[in-house]
Amino acid sequence: MDATSQRFRDNARGALADGRLKESLASFTKTFPEKRQKVIDRLPEFDALRDEGVSIKNHVLANLDFYLERFEAKAAAAGTKIHWCRDAAEARETILAICRSAGARTVTKSKSMIGEEIAINEFLEANGVRPVETDLGEYIIQVRGESPSHILVPAIHLKGPDIAETFREKHTALPAGRALDQPEAILREARTVLRGEFLAADVGLTGANMLVAETGSIVVVTNEGNADLVMSLPKVHVAVASLEKVVPTLEDAATILRLLARSATGQDITAYTTFATGPKRPGDPDGPDEFHIVLMDNGRTAMLGGEFRDMLRCIRCGACLNHCPVYAGIGGHAYGWVYSGPMGSVLTPSLLGAHKADDLPNASTFCGKCEQVCPMRIPLPAMMRHLRERQFVSGGPAAKGRGALKLWAFLARRPALYRRAMALGVGLLAILGRGRGRFRRLPLASAWTGPRDLPAPEGRTFQSLWAERRRGKPASRSRTEGRP
């Protein structure tokens, strides 16, 4: 997908004006955190599990080449073909070449953020191969021509009636009068339509939640079981994954799975968890004849050596989105690319280049909720601050308002001058605000007074009143100072 992260402000404004979106977000950002909390309350060792997850990932990142080579050797031994790709373009070409050699016309897909990252659907379509999303949410947004608004729940911005409408438009072969007002009916219809696609597909394409170095397996989790059909029905399977998805052992994979489902959807474990190792072996009842893994860098090794290395621990659980009050206001599309919310605000500038997404790290209050819930303890606010520091030097939204900030700092670094200037300023403001105790409008402060009144200062600074008190003057700090 083409990134619109650079239009973040406009995107956000549009989203804020969308009443239906507001409703969807309000209910979703309430229920997901509640579910997560409930399931974590049942697991006293959750925090210890987080520490373990963090150390697994840190260990892998420190020894990435070792584990990738081991993974490749094990996977190859199981008959898997590994394709190393430097970037999205190489990965797309590789996947297309596999499709072509299989003579594929239809590719079934299960939800994959890497697939979105490399915009594989558009590319395949442009080259005569028809990709069909099989995750319900992905399927819905695919037929609507939209992009996911959440890394886990791609159609979270839609409500039942939106989806029913889309299905009526798209599935014209079905009776027009059918009822689609219940979620079950929508699900049934999607299942009916997709059943044929599963069987017709020549290639199945999935992502991978993890790559297990010990066994050469990929791990794929879903709640719909669609990935299993994608992996087992077509004769060729392709999994695409970025480098940092590798973990050393099955045990490590289990640890991360325990964190993932709880953080993501508040489940103890996802409904389907599949470990797949290589193509069909002699005697296997099913499975693909060919098994390919496209291992893509696309900016990861560059992050490995720098300030954003911790971000590579991310397991795409979405907890930081579900708990982010900014995301709750504007939804995922406003962020303009595949990754949204706090993790997107760090990943998008890292992967696309800071100049393509420079509002994202600024559009945070640093409330710290994301870091609090992140199972991988990723210091998201600190990384957004790093990005702001870079912008402050190189230009970008963080450098805007630089003049005012510099003036403030200039004064604040000269306490005596500061005290005089501030005493004068607040005295003046208090006189202006006298009577009402607040301002509805104030020149130069419209960004504040647009949404809210500005409470008026009391009239004297604490410092000047304290100095008087120290000099033994009767404390003249009554509230009416500077007021009539």
Place this chain on the structure above:
Amino acid sequence: MPSTAPRVGFFVTCLVDLMRPSVGFAAVKLLEDAGCRVEVPAEQTCCGQPAYNSGDRADAIALAKQVIAAFEGFDYVVAPSGSCAGMIREHYPRLFAGDAAWEGRARRLAERTYELTAFLVDVLDVEGVAARLAATVTYHDACSGLRELGVKAQPRRLLAAVDGLTVKESAMAETCCGFGGTFCVKYPEISERMVDTKAEDLMATGADMVLAGDLGCLLNIAGRLKRKGSAMQARHVAEVLAGSLDAPAIGEPGRKP
């Protein structure tokens, strides 16, 4: 006052200094009532957080050095703000990591710096306050205090000692109000949605008053409540705990003389 009384350097915070000195005096009263000798170094201005969070590291460092120098030598440093106390406690040591001359000084200051209610409860073990207020209040947990310093139970424990007071919790007490320092003016539309959600949540409690430990959030919340025409008042928790309710609530007009 006994000479063993702890010497507390009071960090006023720029917002309290400029906007609402009565919060500062209420805090000083609470500290003095608890047996502290309170001093207010004149060389203090701002902790540097606005610069730090805007990516202006150079000014953040300069201001941090100024604060460190001004507050060295006190037994404790106390601020009526979780955000400024969090800046000093959590971020100063990081700002000077690897700086041989300043890292140790930053760390020593950090270790002695507290948010007001946390200091009263965790360090001084204050149980009661001599305040009275017949009202129902709700408490907003400001983000930095809550998540950087773990301030949650302390203000509630002190409020429980206020005669006549009922605390009614809101569903989203821990959700950010959308102030975020310069965020609220850099992204006013997003901030508006956040503070509106906050105001609705507070109003749903039916409380007469919202309290918090950070003036930044309070100015934002009070401003939105007033814009919505709500009668709910907003005050810093120190004002209620100290029984200093002479000043009109935040954003309310003064009484005519």
